[in-house]
Amino acid sequence: MNISSDAIYWIFSTLPQVLAALAGLVMTGLTVYDQNLSRRIDEDPSREDILQPIVDGTFRRGRKFFVFSIVCILLDVGVLAYAEKISKGIAEVSVLGNGESIVWLSVFLLLLVGNCYTLWLLMPILNVALSKKDRSKIIAKETDETKKALDAEEQSPDSKNGVKTPDESDKDGDDTLSPMIFIEYFRRLENAVKAYFPEVEGFTLGRRASMAFMVGQLCKDNIIPRDYENELKNIIKLRNLYIHGAEIGYVSKKVIDRLKEVTDLLTRNLPGNYMKILGPKAEEWRKWINEYASDNKDKDNLIETVTTNASHGKYHILINGYHVTVKPKLPDGAYGERLTVSHNDVQEFIRYLDMLRNE
Secondary structure, three states, X not given: OOOOHHHHHHHHHHHHHHHHHHHXXXXXXXXXXXXXXXXXXXXXXXXXXXXXXXXXHHHHHHHHHHHHHHHHHHHXXXXXHHHHHHHHHHHOOOOOOOHHHHHHHHHHHHHHHHHHHHHHOHHHXXXXXXXHHHHHHHHXXXXXXXXXXXXXXXXXXXXXXXXXXXXXXXXXOOOEEOHHHHHHHHHHHHHHHHOOOOEEOOEEXXXXXXXXXXXXXXXXXXOOOHHHHHHHHHHHHHHHHHHOOOOOOOEEHHHHHHHHHHHHHHHHHHHHHHHHHHOHHHHHHHHHHHHHOOOHHHHHXXXXXXXXXXXXXXXXXXXXXXXXXXXXXXXXXXXXXXXXXXXXXXXXXXXXXHHXXXX
C-alpha cells in the first residue's frame, strides 16, 4: 500500500473546502426552512405544536453536523503539514515493529472516517426536511408524549378530575371516546376562551393569539384554576396535532370531562368578569337592562337598535356626535328612562347584551 504525499495533500486540502461549502449551504437552507415554518405558525398558531418539533429536530441535527464539520476542517488543515510523514508511514506500515508508521496510518484512517461520518450526518437533516415519513415519525413521537403527559395528569393524586363522565357511547364500553367528540368539546372550550379576548381597536387577540397563550393568561388571572394549566395545554397540543394530521386514537373520557368543566366555568363567569372590566358603567347598564330588557326578545331588539342605529320593537334611538341614546316605549305610550352610551362603548354594550342573552 503506497499513497504519495501529493495525494494525501490533495485529499486533505479538498475535504475542508467541501465540508465548509456544505456547512454553509446546510445552515443557510435550515435558516430559510425555519423562516418558512415560522411564517406558517404565525398564520395559524395551532400549527406550532406540529411544526415546532420539526424545526427543533432539523436544527438539532444541523448543529451536530456544523460542529463536526468545524472539527474535521481544523484537523484536515492541520494534517497538511504532515502529509509527507503520513505518506511514508503508510508505505512502511508492513514493516513489523514500525510503530510510528502504524500511528500515521491510524491518523489517516480516523480522519477519513471522521469526514465520512460528518457527511453522513447530512442524511437525517435531509430526511426531516424532505421525507414525509420522517416528519410523521416526529409527529407520532410528539403525540405519544402528549398522551402520556395527559395520562400522568389524570393519575396524579393532586388531580381534581372527578366530575361525572358524559353519556355518549364509546368504542367498546371502555373509558374512551372518539376524536370527533373530543374536537366538538374542544370547539366549545375554544369559543368560551375567546369570549374573554374581545376585539380592541379592530384587533382581535382571540383570532391571532394561540389557545395555549390565552389559557395561560386565564390561569394567571385565576379565572381558570392554576393547577389545570399544564393539563389544558397538553389537551390543546393534542387537538392541534390531530387537526393537522396526527393519529391520536381514542381520547380518555376524563379529558372530555375537563373540557366540559372548564367550558361551563368560563361561560358561567364571563358576564361577571366582563362587568369587572367595564367598571361602574356596567352597573348602570345592568340596572337599565333589568328594567327595560328583561327577556331575550327585548335584548335582540335592543342589539338590533344599537347596531343599525334605527328603531326596533319598543326601542327608539337618538344619535349625536358623541353619544347614542336609547329610550324604551312603555305599554301606556310613555317613554321610560333613557340610557346613554358613548360611541366608544357601543361595541362593549352590544357584547354585554349578547352575553346576557346567552346565559
